[in-house]
Amino acid sequence: MPIHDIIGDVHGQFAKLVALLDALGYRLVDGAYRHPDPERTAIFVGDLIDRGPGQVETVELVRAMVEAGSARMVMGNHEFNALGWATPMDDGSGAWARPHNEAKRSQHEAYLAQVVEGSPLHHEHLDWFRTLPLWIDEPGLPRVVHACWNEPAMTSIREVLGDQPMSAEFIREASRTGSNLYEAVEVVLKGPEVDLPSGVEFRLENEDRTRARIAWWNLEEPILSKIALIPHGQDAGTLPDTELPHAVDYRYESDQPVYFGHYWMRGAPGPVADGMICVDYSAGKDGSLVACTVDSATPGTWEFTEIPHA
Numbered sequence: 001m002p003i004h005d006i007i008g009d010v011h012g013q014f015a016k017l018v019a020l021l022d023a024l025g026y027r028l029v030d031g032a033y034r035h036p037d038p039e040r041t042a043i044f045v046g047d048l049i050d051r052g053p054g055q056v057e058t059v060e061l062v063r064a065m066v067e068a069g070s071a072r073m074v075m076g077n078h079e080f081n082a083l084g085w086a087t088p089m090d091d092g093s094g095a096w097a098r099p100h101n102e103a104k105r106s107q108h109e110a111y112l113a114q115v116v117e118g119s120p121l122h123h124e125h126l127d128w129f130r131t132l133p134l135w136i137d138e139p140g141l142p143r144v145v146h147a148c149w150n151e152p153a154m155t156s157i158r159e160v161l162g163d164q165p166m167s168a169e170f171i172r173e174a175s176r177t178g179s180n181l182y183e184a185v186e187v188v189l190k191g192p193e194v195d196l197p198s199g200v201e202f203r204l205e206n207e208d209r210t211r212a213r214i215a216w217w218n219l220e221e222p223i224l225s226k227i228a229l230i231p232h233g234q235d236a237g238t239l240p241d242t243e244l245p246h247a248v249d250y251r252y253e254s255d256q257p258v259y260f261g262h263y264w265m266r267g268a269p270g271p272v273a274d275g276m277i278c279v280d281y282s283a284g285k286d287g288s289l290v291a292c293t294v295d296s297a298t299p300g301t302w303e304f305t306e307i308p309h310a
Contacts, residue, residue, distance in 0.1 A: 001297040003040040004142050005305075006277075008291070009076065009261045010044070010062075011284025012052025012110070017061065019307045020289050032068035033061065041069070042291075043136065045261035046076020046146040046189075049111045051284040056114045059125055075132040076146045076261065077189040080174075081108065086126055087171045097175035103207045130165040134188055142294050143254075147191040147262040148216050150250055156184035191262060192216055192250045194228065197242075202234045213263070214247055217273040222247035232266055232282070252276060257300065259292060269304040277302060283309075 005024050010017050026033040026042070035041065044062055049055045065071035084098030085108055098104055115122045134157060135145040143149065160181055161170055174185040186193075193211040201210045212228040219227065225239040227247060252258060261280035269290045271277050283289035288306035295301070 001039065001295065002140060003037065003296070004294045005035075005040070005042045006142060006144060006259045006279055006292045006294065007042055007044050008279035008281060008289060009047035009284060010052070010058050010289060011047055011050055011078075012055035012058050012114075013283050013289060014052070014054025014057040014061070015310075016283055016289040016307045017054075017058055020291055020305065023305050023307065024291060024293070026070070030068075032064040032070055034065075034068065034070040042071040043142065043144050043259075044071060044073040045144060045259065045279060046074050046132075047078045047261060047280075047284070048073075048076070049082060050078045050108060051110060055111045056121070059128075063125075063128055072136060072141070072144075073132055074136055074144050074146055075129065075134050075189065079129040079132060080171075080185070080189055082111065083126060083129055083166065083171050084175050086122075087168050087175075089172055089175075090169075097171050103205070106206045130167075134161075134185075140296070143256050143258045145258065145260050146189050147260060148187050148250065149252055149254075149258045149260070150187050150192070150216075152249075153184040153187040156180055157188065187250070192247070194224065194244055194247065196228070197240060200239070202230050204231055214244075214250070215272075216247075216250040217252060217276040217278075219248055219251045229263065232264060257294075259294075269306055271302065275300070281306065283307075285309075 021033050026035050048058045048062055062073060066073055081098055087097040089095045089097060115125060137143050173179055174181045176182055191213045193213050196210050196212055201208050212230060214227045215229055222244045224242040224244055228239055257275040259277045259279060263278050263280055264282045265278050265280055269281055277292050279290050279292050281287045281290045286309045288308045290304060290306045293303040
């Protein structure tokens with residue numbers, strides 16, 4: 001029976017990735033990591049790049065696995081951001097789909113330096129990123145998305161993208177603030193967000209934020225103080241118990257387990273709610289790189305493997 005190892009956000013932590021694959025039993029064979037059991041494969045939840053010292057090596061390793069059939073991968077917001085950074089807008093302004101301002105550059109500059117911006121390898125990576133699906137929902141495979149499983153958002157994306165690689169026009173439209181496609185891609189790749197009270201903000205990736213992601217897996221009580229996600233180690237003040245009735249629009253209604261990354265979890269890996277498993281445990285900072293192993297013979301049970309920060 002198929003077994004899948006769902007691997008969290010790597011963010012260029014190549015040494016952690018190699019150690020994790022080794023712990024899971026994968027070995028380098030004919031240029032790609034493979035498991036001795038041909039029915040066991042890996043699934044990456046996205047965000048291979050930005051932050052860490054081994055971003056190019058990470059992309060090359062995962063790309064080789066995908067091409068060899070020993071892994072699948074969904075797009076993360078950092079891969080999408082990389083495409084936006086390299087895609088000019090078509091309005092004659094000289095602007096880019098992802099603005100080339102100081103904050104956005106600082107988030108992406110380590111990858112650009114390692115791959116060498118504009119190099120043939122950089123273009124190879126971008127071409128590959130365009131082919132990545134935004135989610136996996138196929139018979140015999142776990143349901144996987146980078147940030148949020150939301151059917152309305154996915155329907156909006158599917159109507160425009162279909163099964164095709166991302167075109168430049170798709171990237172432009174998905175980067176136009178306020179467009180339907182922008183809102184849909186934001187939810188799927190970055191998670192739903194809510195406005196914080198006036199005067200309340202926190203800092204994330206060199207930007208001051210006045211909107212916070214919400215725990216869409218925990219919407220039994222859609223109250224700001226309970227569902228707003230503030231980065232670890234930051235104090236955004238005492239959040240009020242404001243009811244957010246529209247937040248229930250992001251509630252996950254399916255009985256099928258869903259796997260995702262993106263949220264910089266801390267502590268011991270495990271389901272964040274019934275049938276909802278986040279595998280991002282802050283590997284890009286000082287946390288562990290985590291894999292959740294799912295055996296189709298025993299659905300609803302999970303085994304976690306983690307490589308702590310050295």
